[in-house]
Amino acid sequence: MNTLKALCTAITLSISSVAFAGEPILTVTGDAAASASGQGWQFERADLETMPRTTIETTTIWTDGVQRFEGVSLHDLLNHVGAQSGTIRAVALNDYAVEIPTSDAVEGGPIVAFLRDGQMMSVRDKGPLWIVYPYDTNEAYQSEEIYARSIWQLNRLQIEAQ
DSSP, rough: HHHHHHHHHHHHHHHTOOTTTTTOSEEEEEEEETTTTSOEEEHHHHHHHSSOOOEEEESSSSSSSOOOEEEEHHHHEEEEEEHHHEEEEEEETTTTTEEGGGOOOOOOOOOOEEEEEEEEEOGGGOOOEEOOOOOOOOOGGGGGGHHHHOOBBBBEEEOOOO
């Protein structure tokens, strides 16, 4: 009976971590250009996948060995939504939040990853989105401050002007 209960729980967790087609996985609000709806930006997985893709191969302090992350560069995403300067309040599914200066959004900088080693990331595996910096290519990215900005289970970005 305990095995059946554990299996049902695992299935429920798996289903709850899937983003269904037509369901946004990332919302961007605040100091950005108006979206078509005028209500902030809503991105489905397919929307992010059609944007220019950036790949980072790096080690992290949370995983073993070199990982291959694919996603949209934070630089490209902010340009897409018309965000200028200020602070990004990045929020996870559990409402954990971090502050990221928009100055971090440079070419060759962090990405909003939606694939890790070619696979979609489940909520249990730090998904569906994870802000990842290229830690191995720049020593400045190997600091507690940057590690703290590397938020996983990301689902909202609030752009705050300075």
